Amino acid sequence: MDIMIPLGGGNEIGASAYLYMVGGKKILIDFGIRFDQRYPYPEPEFLKTLAPQLDAIILTHAHIDHCGAFHIASALYPDTPVYTTFETAELLSVMVEDAIKVRYIGKEESASNEYKLFDEAFLRIERKRFFSPINIGGVEITLYPAGHILGAAAVLLKWDEKVLFHTGDISLKDQITVKGAVLPEERVNFLVMESTYYYKKLEKEPEEKLEESIKRILERRGKILIPVFALGRAQEIISLIKNGIKKGTIPPVNVYVDGLAREICNIYEHNIDREFFNFFIQPAPGYEGLSFEEACEENIREADIIISTSGMLMENTPSYIYAKIIGKKEKNGIIFSGYLSEESFGYRLIKNRKQFKQFKCEILKHHISAHSKREELEKIKNTLNPEKLILIHGYPGKNSREHASNREVVHL
Numbered sequence: 001m002d003i004m005i006p007l008g009g010g011n012e013i014g015a016s017a018y019l020y021m022v023g024g025k026k027i028l029i030d031f032g033i034r035f036d037q038r039y040p041y042p043e044p045e046f047l048k049t050l051a052p053q054l055d056a057i058i059l060t061h062a063h064i065d066h067c068g069a070f071h072i073a074s075a076l077y078p079d080t081p082v083y084t085t086f087e088t089a090e091l092l093s094v095m096v097e098d099a100i101k102v103r104y105i106g107k108e109e110s111a112s113n114e115y116k117l118f119d120e121a122f123l124r125i126e127r128k129r130f131f132s133p134i135n136i137g138g139v140e141i142t143l144y145p146a147g148h149i150l151g152a153a154a155v156l157l158k159w160d161e162k163v164l165f166h167t168g169d170i171s172l173k174d175q176i177t178v179k180g181a182v183l184p185e186e187r188v189n190f191l192v193m194e195s196t197y198y199y200k201k202l203e204k205e206p207e208e209k210l211e212e213s214i215k216r217i218l219e220r221r222g223k224i225l226i227p228v229f230a231l232g233r234a235q236e237i238i239s240l241i242k243n244g245i246k247k248g249t250i251p252p253v254n255v256y257v258d259g260l261a262r263e264i265c266n267i268y269e270h271n272i273d274r275e276f277f278n279f280f281i282q283p284a285p286g287y288e289g290l291s292f293e294e295a296c297e298e299n300i301r302e303a304d305i306i307i308s309t310s311g312m313l314m315e316n317t318p319s320y321i322y323a324k325i326i327g328k329k330e331k332n333g334i335i336f337s338g339y340l341s342e343e344s345f346g347y348r349l350i351k352n353r354k355q356f357k358q359f360k361c362e363i364l365k366h367h368i369s370a371h372s373k374r375e376e377l378e379k380i381k382n383t384l385n386p387e388k389l390i391l392i393h394g395y396p397g398k399n400s401r402e403h404a405s406n407r408e409v410v411h412l
């Protein structure tokens with residue numbers, strides 16, 4: 001009997017973790033975390049009950065909703081290899097350590113055990129190139145480029161003449177920093193596909209709208225904060241602004257990049273053979289003798305655009321501190337660039353604008369996405385033409401027979 005069970009990331013976005021029992025082997029794809037601090041993990045005990053032994057752990061990419069708790073799963077299976085791409089291995093060491101740091105704010109002394117689990121798990125990672133099959137006795141695993149962000153992989157599983165394609169987070173179209181996904185050419189029986197934007201309508205041409213908003217605010221001599229997700233979105237937006245300045249659609253201005261985004265830019269830069277970021281990243285903050293807040297003020301004086309994490313303006317992150325300063329003046333602007341969870345300050349700021357009188361600036365949202373839109377997801381489905389479609393990683397509407405829920409057993 002071949003099955004798949006979502007332990008998290010089924011009918012939700014967050015805590016992605018999918019257990020496959022196929023061809024007599026047990027394979028875990030991803031083990032991420034949720035933004036909801038009360039239930040951060042995809043049930044490690046339940047995983048251990050379902051699978052006393054595991055043959056492989058695969059990480060599709062370095063967003064923490066896919067890999068943020070992989071060390072917790074890996075600790076349960078110390079002999080099981082963890083497969084991922086070279087780029088993801090490099091990115092996840094920064095991303096997961098940061099996620100641990102954030103989780104233990106205020107209780108730093110209890111974080112050491114989790115750092116230890118992470119260090120041990122990191123040593124179990126086997127780095128793989130795209131298109132080079134891994135054989136685990138009867139099941140063949142191959143990583144395919146998924147677009148989305150640097151290093152992101154989709155997974156092709158083959159066993160007993162069956163073929164399954166697990167998309168992970170996937171972007172079919174090219175972005176500035178990463179090329180679009182490559183789909184397998186062979187016949188696929190089962191397609192397990194993310195559905196972030198399968199059920200939603202998106203703003204048309206958000207890139208152009210972002211450029212227009214930036215230009216408008218700059219022309220009235222306002223300063224701009226763009227809160228960004230550190231990995232993927234930040235690098236795309238920086239590249240977009242850089243291209244805009246080159247084309248003349250955005251005036252030549254100073255752009256500062258701060259927070260975790262800076263570290264991730266450095267990793268992108270040496271993995272992508274193009275000079276994307278040097279022009280913009282400034283060695284700030286860190287002015288001697290200044291508090292973090294004073295350094296931010298100093299940066300805002302010098303820069304016209306600040307790009308900083310967190311993307312959702314979570315309290316006490318650099319972007320939150322910048323927002324408080326930028327928000328004071330009417331001519332300034334804060335432009336959100338992606339998803340805002342209901343727990344975030346950014347969400348509350350947009351929803352209940354009037355409650356935050358100290359924010360006098362313009363507040364906008366342009367959704368720059370690294371996921372396939374509905375039409376692209378349909379194109380993936382039509383190209384692969386599977387016998388069975390299983391949707392995951394989304395919030396299904398009422399009539400979605402194809403969507404798998406957490407803890408549901410999906411027969412393959």
Ligand SMILES: [Zn+2]
Nearest residue numbers: 061063148169
């Ligand atoms: Zn992702």
Ligand SMILES: [Zn+2]
Nearest residue numbers: 063065066169
């Ligand atoms: Zn995701």
